[in-house]
Amino acid sequence: MKRKIILGRYMEGDSWVHRLDPRAKMAAMPLFMVAVFMVDGYMGALALLLFTLAVIRGTGIPYRYFIRAMKPLMFLMLFILVFHLLYDAGGSKLLDAGAFKVYAGGLEKGIVSASRMALFIMLAAVLTFTTQPEQLAQGLGSLLKPLTCIGLPTDRLVLMLGIALRFIPTIFEEAERLWKALQSRGLDLSSRPLREKARLIIALLVPVTTGAFRRAIGLADSMEARGYRLGAPRSRFRAFVWKRADTLFVGAFLLPVAAAALL
Amino acid sequence: MGTIDKSKHAVLLEHVYYGQGCTNVLKDVSLAIPHGQWVCIAGRNGAGKSTLIRLLNGLLLMSRGRILIDGLEQSGRTLGDIRRHIGMVFANPDDQFVGLTVEDDIAFGLENLCLSREEMQHRIQTYAERLDIVHLLNRHPATLSGGQKQRSAIAAVLAMEPSILVLDEAASMLDEKAKNELLDSMRAMHADGRYTLISITHDVEEMAEADRLIVLDGGMVTADGSPRELLLREDLLQRCRLKAPFALQLCRELKERGIDIGELVREKEVQEALWLYHSKRYLTATGTGG
Amino acid sequence: MVISFEEVSYRYRDRGMTPILGLDGLNLELEEGRMIAVLGAPGSGKSTMLQHMNGLMRADEGLVRILDFNLESGDSRKIPPKLRQRVGLVFQYPEQQLFEDTVEKDLLFGPLNFGWSEAEAAEAVRRAAFFVGLDEALLAQSPFKLSSGQMRKAAVAAVLAADPDILALDEPTASLDPASREDLMQRLHGLTKAEGKTVIVVTHRLEELVSYADDFVVIKGGRVIFQGTARELVHKQEVLEEAGLMAPSSVRIAGTLAAQLGIETPEMLPDAAALAAWYAGLLESQS
Incomplete structure (x- = not known):
């Protein structure tokens, strides 16, 4: 089931968006969010859509992947649209079918609200598709760096996040193998009473947890053996270099903000 | 015994015990391993092999005895230094990757040494070339084969320039070809003369190549000598669950x-x-x- | 024919931008009551093929026939439990899939799932434990208290307990010591001889199977590139190379010697006795 979710996956590539400093991409997100929330009409939404499509084009990743990223939330978007159609009675009446009336204002609000969500998912997908998880973690760390002075252990947080990103797929894989092994041994949850189902699921957590612990111990050994000590000073291999393209990229996000404010 | 010049030995253990509660996993182990020696450690599962090598760099702490690494007496204060002398490669290639790419993983150890970026880049390049993994530097560990993973793990350890390399059943999860390549790397390191190799293994062909074979049983050293002689002893092979x-x-x-x-x-x-x-x-x- | 794959293809669609080919028009026929070794480099499609055998994975194209079940591509009907019972699958590091609080409960899990009575299941568990050489006294223990070798045996017994006709194992000897490896192979071999079961073993160690398996299958890029006996396989250097295997020591030694003497490399069973006999014959003919 995790296989259906594509948002959050990294897609290898060498586009200019891939090469941007992760901090630039992360800084652009809140700007875009502001724009998305300020939009309240067709024109604004259209401008933002065009802008997003331009960025997507820049990633070199086919459009269909972005559409697939939205799929899990399609239902929610549809719900928002229908909700507005049914309950928003502003502007001229477009359709009157007895109890069911559609107003132009309702239609516009519905479409704009639904597209807000779509726009945001698309841009989030741009971020995760084009940035390696580790870079995301490190970018986040370096954006949070100023918080070190109020006692936030950012280095440790970044390491933890990096390790989590590194091991979550492995643990998922192991859980999947366990699931398959038990299916092979005739496990069929649907035919079982609820109590039995609950008992089994708890029992299955045992091998998953021991597996995760086994890996954690192995990793801790490997880290310690290579001289890692909590809190000891370390140098950094990955240094981000802020280029002009990064400034331009973040600057470009003032466009949708302006468009949303003006249109 | 007391007259041995300690720094002549890469590893020196004197009456080392390790135990939890009243059971001793290791009992009165004394060993002297000179620099540059290739030592294989054999023994059935649970004989104390993994425990022994984890005591060397303090991943486990001995309950009694003395351990000297390159003449350095092991204690809480020297542990950091000692870990620079010992590089360790583990059995499961998956669990020893910290970084999300091979390059980042090699860098992890170098960051712990507080090296400059230029020095890190230089070392990554040098050791990646030596183990023939340059083309893998940007790859995610999950996309590597078992052999490639172990070669990367060795590169990550060697880049820290230790004088002692410890391998904990490093070939046990590899296919025959990868196992042979790993053995080739070990031969090259041995010939280089810079490294003391300590390898836990179940592979008799590897033992045959080593300078010395140490057999552990029930937490004690039961045999220690030339593999040419020890491998002829049927009783030892059987005790270690090995085939000739x-x-x-x-x-x-x-x-x-x-x-x-x-x-x-x-x-x-x-x-x-x-x-x-x-x-x-x-x-x-x-x-x-x- | 107990297993047949006809032009079976499978693609992984969930790994990055382009679907990755797992099986590529694979054709394979395996006969009943034999021990079959499946060899191949990582990513060659061995595990994918194994998972097609009890319907955990369904082919995108082609037809998979197992016993009297036909699994056609595009058929999304539920897999009959009977197939799962008759084809036992042992995954890699199966001891990591033990989950009950006693070994016995874990072994009972399969048989009870397949609807056997308590008494039948208990009897099956005892038989399975006996077959893998697991001491009955260990049944009452927690699986996590066993040694690694015993845990592996328990995990194999857990699948064997459902009395499958076909037993397929994915690298069952990985990280076991040489004696335990040999012991497990001997017992699996015994299953084919004494019980007439079909045993399929995926492995990357040729030497451990050379004297047990009747049939060798080498897979590369989702296709079968070799099927035949050990005698044939050990002399096919390119095939071995593709599968990440080494020619056994005996073949290497005989090959080098033959080259030095300028004679043709002899075909023989890859063990020490055969090599010694050949060498003795060589000296004989010389004098």
């Missing part, structure tokens, strides 16, 4: 057929012996005939 090396099996089969080339444990030596024996026979045969 193929070379030796062949020598014994030949002896039964009246062909005596001695008792050899290395494939290469058997190969040469067979050729020599054949040539001699041929010469005498043609000599008497003509």
Whole structure:
């Protein structure tokens, strides 16, 4: 089931968006969010859509992947649209079918609200598709760096996040193998009473947890053996270099903000 | 005993005990491993092999005894230094990757050494070339084969420039070809002379190549000597749940057929012996005939 | 024919931008009551093929026939439990899939799932434990208290307990010591001889199977590139190379010697006795 979710996956590539400093991409997100929330009409939404499509084009990743990223939330978007159609009675009446009336204002609000969500998912997908998880973690760390002075252990947080990103797929894989092994041994949850189902699921957590612990111990050994000590000073291999393209990229996000404010 | 010059030894253990509660996993282990030696440690599962090597760099702390690494007495204060002297490669290639790419993983250890970025880049390049993984530097560990993973793990450890390399069943999850490549890397490191190699293994062909074989049983050293002699002992092999090396099996089969080339444990030596024996026979045969 | 794959293809669609080929028009026929070794480099499609055998994975194209079940591509009907019972699958590191609080409960899990009575299941568990050489006294223990070798045996017994006709194992000897490896192979071999079961073993160690398996299958890029006996396989250097395997020591030694003497590499069983006999014959003919 995790296989259906594509948002959050990294897609290898060498586009200019891939090469941007992760901090630039992360800084652009809140700007875009502001724009998305300020939009309240067709024109604004259209401008933002065009802008997003331009960025997507820049990633070199086919459009269909972005559409697939939205799929899990399609239902929610549809719900928002229908909700507005049914309950928003502003502007001229477009359709009157007895109890069911559609107003132009309702239609516009519905479409704009639904597209807000779509726009945001698309841009989030741009971020995760084009940035390696580790870079995301490190970018986040370096954006949070100023918080070190109020006692936030950012280095440790970044390491933890990096390790989590590194091991979550492995643990998922192991859980999947366990699931398959038990299916092979005739496990069929649907035919079982609820109590039995609950008992089994708890029992299955045992091998998953021991597996995760086994890996954690192995990793801790490997880290310690290579001289890692909590809190000891370390140098950094990955240094981000802020280029002009990064400034331009973040600057470009003032466009949708302006468009949303003006249109 | 007390007169040994401590710094001559890469590893020196004196009456080391390790135990939890009243059970001792290791009992009174004393060992001296000189610099540059290739040592294999054998023993059945639970004999204390992994415990022994984890004591060397303080991943586990001994309950009694003395451990000196490159002349440095192990204690809480020296542990950081000692870990710079010992590099460790583990059995499961998956669990020892910290970084999300091979390059980042090599960098992880170097970051702990507080090296400059330039020095890190230099070392990554040098050791990636030496282990032939340059083309893998940007890959995610999950996309590598078992052999590639172990080579990367070795590169990550060697880049820290330790003098002692410890391998904990590093070949146990590899296929035959990758296992052989790993053995090649070990031969090269041994020939280099810079490294002391300590390898836990179940592979008799690897033991046959080493300078020295140490057999652990029930937390004690039960045999310590040349693999050429120890591998001939059926009782030891059985105790470690091992099979005789193929070379030796062949020598014994030949002896039964009246062909005596001695008792050899290395494939290469058997190969040469067979050729020599054949040539001699041929010469005498043609000599008497003509 | 107990297993047949006809032009079976499978693609992984969930790994990055382009679907990755798991199986590529694979054709394979396996006969009943034999021990079959499946060899191949990582990513060659061995595990994918194994998972097609009890319907955990369904082919995108082609037809998979197992016993009297036909699994056609595009058929999304539920897999009959009977198939799962008759084809036992042992995954890699199966001891990591033990989950009950006693070994016995874990072994009972399969048989009870397949609807056997308590008494039948208990009897099956005892038989399975006996077959893998697991001491009955260990049944009452927690699986996590066993040694690694015993845990592996318990995990194999857990699948064997459902009395499958076909037993397929994915690298069952990985990280076991040489004696335990040999012991497990011997017992699996015994299953084919004494019980007439079909045993399929995926492995990357040729030497451990050379004297047990009747049939060798080498897979590369989702296709079968070799099927035949050990005698045939050990002399096919390119095939071995593709599968990440080494020619056994005996073949290497005989090959080098033959080259030095300028004679043809002999075909023989890859063990020390055969090599010694050949060498003795060689000396004989010389004098």
